[in-house]
Amino acid sequence: MTSAPRIAPSLLSADFACLGEEVKALTQAGADLVHFDVMDGHFVPNITVGPGVLKALKPLTPLPFDVHLMITPVDPHIDAFIDAGADIITVHPESTLHLQRTLSHIRARGAKAGIALTPAQDPAFLRWILDDVDMVLVMTVNPGFGGQAFLHTQLAKIITIKDLIGARPIDIEVDGGITPETAPLVREAGANVLVAGTSIFKTKNYTGNINALREA
Secondary structure, eight states: OOOEEEEEEEEGGOOGGGGGHHHHHHHHHTTEEEEEEEEBBSSSBBBBHHHHHHHHGGOOOOOOOOEEOOOOOHHHHHHHHHHHHHOOOOOEEGGGGGHHHHHHHHHTTOOOEEEEEETTTTTTGGGGGGOOEEEEEEEOTTTTSSSOOTTHHHHHHHHHHHHHHSSOOEEEESSSOTTTTTHHHHHTTTTTTEEESSHHSSOOOHHHHHHHHHHO
């Protein structure tokens, strides 16, 4: 793969006391998307942000808002996040009873639809739903907290998903333990969107940290 990956900094690792300034800094640093990890304390053991935060931040950047909903049930909350400015909504298949209906609704509302797979999930079911999907998110850690170690077992899953997608214009996003050391591995496997929190926010040199991932 010769084209540079798109980098989506995860605000989960940002300074929550000044999220507006953080989003502006990421925009100036060359990020491609802003990634929101939305957690409800039920689907995962953590609680983060709601649609009100997206709405407040949306006027501060032209970057697309990439929203990963780790909440259950997910369907009652999708419209609120789209109304708040979400450009991409990614859901977990186990967070809804009727996945195809959920994905179709997201698209009907004008957002892109994504599916997230946790480390233990088999991607085989994707072949029945790929025509309703714009992005597949492979979790290379267990969802819920930032700063976890990259699970190398997921590289084979990315390769499998790339084969299932074939010529379809579907992004493969990877989230969890992405660093300049692991970025080349997921790129080689087929990912083209990299979510990173700790490795970007570890210092205030966001431009350098983003470029280190993109160039790795």
